[in-house]
Amino acid sequence: MNKKNIIVIGASAGGIDALKRLFSGISKAIDASIFIVWHMPSDLTGVLPRVLGKVTPMTVANAIDNEPITSGRVYVAPPDRHLMIESGRVRVVRGPKENRFRPAVDPLFRSAAYAYGSRVIGIILSGSLDDGAAGLWAIKRFGGTAIVQDPQEAEVPGMPESALRLVRELDYKITVREMAAVLSKLVLQPAAENHEPGNRQREQTHSELKVAMMEEQIGKKPMGELTPYTCVMVCYQP
Numbered sequence: 001m002n003k004k005n006i007i008v009i010g011a012s013a014g015g016i017d018a019l020k021r022l023f024s025g026i027s028k029a030i031d032a033s034i035f036i037v038w039h040m041p042s043d044l045t046g047v048l049p050r051v052l053g054k055v056t057p058m059t060v061a062n063a064i065d066n067e068p069i070t071s072g073r074v075y076v077a078p079p080d081r082h083l084m085i086e087s088g089r090v091r092v093v094r095g096p097k098e099n100r101f102r103p104a105v106d107p108l109f110r111s112a113a114y115a116y117g118s119r120v121i122g123i124i125l126s127g128s129l130d131d132g133a134a135g136l137w138a139i140k141r142f143g144g145t146a147i148v149q150d151p152q153e154a155e156v157p158g159m160p161e162s163a164l165r166l167v168r169e170l171d172y173k174i175t176v177r178e179m180a181a182v183l184s185k186l187v188l189q190p191a192a193e194n195h196e197p198g199n200r201q202r203e204q205t206h207s208e209l210k211v212a213m214m215e216e217q218i219g220k221k222p223m224g225e226l227t228p229y230t231c232v233m234v235c236y237q238p
Contacts, residue, residue: 002191004145005032005071006085006116007183010105010135012039012127014155016051018176019125023056025180029072032121032187034058035083035090035112037103039127042080049076065092077103082212084111095212099131105159107212109135114205118143118191123179126154130162137167138205141197145186147172147179 011019015038038048045062052060052074063075063083067090075090077083082103084091091111098104105124109132112120122139124132126149136146146167151157153175164170172182197205 002119003031004119004121004186004189004191006112006119007032007034007121007123007187008108008112008139009034009036009123009125010038010109010127010132010159011036011125012101012129012131012156012159014126015039016048017126017155018149019048019052020055021176022125022179023052023058023074025177026056026058026183029058030184030187031071032183033069033071034074035063035077035085035108036074037077037083037105037108039101039103039131040079045079049074052076063090063092065090077108079103082107084108084209084212085115086111087115091213093213095214098212099129101131105132106135107209110138110205111209111212113138113142113144114202114209116144118193120144121147121183121186123147123149124159124163125149125176126156127159128156129158130166132159133162133166136163140167140169141201142205143192145171147174147182149173149179150175 049060049062058072058074060074062078069088080102081092082095084107098106109122120139122136124136140146148160148163148170150173151160154160
């Protein structure tokens, strides 16, 4: 029986404090694998694993490409690398930036949804702009569970607010203090039969993942209908 044991978390500005409070509430290692993308400068290698390692009994470390996915472990996206997952293994790649970030939240969320469907729990914490909203929508489309930090509590509410606007079938809008208890219950629940979003959605998600993995050049294959419009730039020379 499959359980809801793949937890993906996205955070940005104000997110490190939210992450510390979340993991402080997890009193023992839970039967799940946790993956974190936190927007960070490229020179902060190892900061988040050190910070979280002081407040949780779970093993926390920067993810390594192709390492196996194991329960009771927290995988952190290294600086300047996207963190993604495939069935049974972790991927760490230097694909193109998304939403102006690398690592970005959306590639992690999409890859989790594509690989694990209804077993995925997606969480959006404090941050600006809208990274993670599209990925959380994909998690719902593949049958997973969507959790958003209450924007009124978030230090920077942009990311939670964007997720709330986009993901209409949100499962939880709660405080960080409430999340630990909710997660402890969710990971004990059986995952529903995988919800297939349809061939077109699955193919589009697969194409987006290939771009993030640098396996497909952007623009090589159009993802929608071509339009008859074009843009002309006129240069004037004095």
